[in-house]
Structures are given as structure tokens and as C-alpha cells.
Amino acid sequence: xxxxxxxxxxxxxxxxxxxxxxxxxxxxxxxxxxxxxxxxxxxxxxxxxxxxxxxxxxxxxxxxxxxxxxxxxxxxxxxxxxxxxxxxxxxxxxxxxxxxxxxxxxxxxxxxxxxxxxxxxxxx
Numbered sequence: 001x002x003x004x005x006x007x008x009x010x011x012x013x014x015x016x017x018x019x020x021x022x023x024x025x026x027x028x029x030x031x032x033x034x035x036x037x038x039x040x041x042x043x044x045x046x047x048x049x050x051x052x053x054x055x056x057x058x059x060x061x062x063x064x065x066x067x068x069x070x071x072x073x074x075x076x077x078x079x080x081x082x083x084x085x086x087x088x089x090x091x092x093x094x095x096x097x098x099x100x101x102x103x104x105x106x107x108x109x110x111x112x113x114x115x116x117x118x119x120x121x122x123x124x
Contacts, residue, residue, distance in 0.1 A: 002061060002123045004039065006047055006054035009086075015049055018060075025090075025119040027105030030057075033120070042100060045087045056086035062124040065090075065097060067109050067116035074112050079124045090119065 001019030017040075022033035028042040040047045040057065047054045064078040080092030088100040090107075098107045098119055106115040 002059055002063065002121070005058045005060060006040065006049055006052075007056055007058070009055045015052060015054065017049065022120055022122040025085075025100075025107060025121070026117070028088075028100055033122075042085075042088055047085070056084055059083040059121065059123075063092075063121050064124055065092065065122075066120050067098070067107060067112065067118065068120060069117040074109065074116065077111050083121060 001021065002023065003016055003018035004023070006015040006017065020032050023039065024031045024033055029038050030040045030047070031038055040049045047057050062079045062081050063083045064076045065080070065083070066076045067074040077097065078092055082093055084091050090097045090099070096110050098109045100106070101108055101115060106117060107119045108115045
């Protein structure tokens with residue numbers, strides 16, 4: 001199971017969410033897997049969980065990532081011991097994996113060099 005920790009860039013209160021079987025970053029909405037409820041939304045360079053605003057979100061365990069769109073799915077990348085997202089950019093073990101494209105909400109995968117509708121994150 002996967003837990004998320006939302007935090008500010010500096011010190012401050014955090015918020016834990018989960019556990020989840022997987023999370024889906026569907027445009028600028030982070031959802032529970034399988035088309036579930038919205039966990040957080042990304043806007044103005046922050047993740048919003050209800051009215052609370054956070055700069056970053058981290059996963060509590062190792063994950064694998066793949067991307068999906070109407071044409072199908074990419075191969076999985078990872079595992080990544082540390083996965084995080086800040087300012088619309090996702091990182092695996094400190095390396096940029098993808099970023100959300102402003103205006104389109106598509107996720108540009110750096111390893112695949114193309115855009116996708118969704119990024120799926122699953123615990124290893």
C-alpha cells in the first residue's frame with residue numbers, strides 16, 4: 001500500500017493521505033487508482049488537498065511508474081526508492097521523470113520523450 005506525505009518546501013505541518021493501491025495523476029488531478037476520488041489537485045505551482053496548499057508530495061515507499069492514454073500504455077519505469085512531485089514535476093530518485101504541460105494537462109515523460117494523459121504510480 002502507498003501513502004502520500006504532502007509538505008511545504010520548508011518546515012511546517014505535513015498531511016498524510018492513504019493508503020492507496022495506486023495513484024493516478026490524471027492531468028492536474030491526483031486520484032485514487034481505478035478512477036477513484038480526487039486526492040489533490042495541482043494549480044498555481046502547488047498541490048491542494050481541500051483548502052490546504054502544499055508545495056510537494058512524497059511517497060512513503062518504492063514505486064514503479066507507467067503512463068497511459070487512449071492509444072495504450074508505456075512500459076514501466078523504476079523501481080524508484082524515492083518518488084516525489086513539486087511544482088508540476090515528478091522525480092524518481094532525484095531525477096526528473098515527467099512534468100505536467102501547462103494548458104494541456106498532459107504529462108510529458110522524459111524517458112519516453114512524449115506526452116501522455118495519465119501517469120500511474122504503484123508501490124513495488
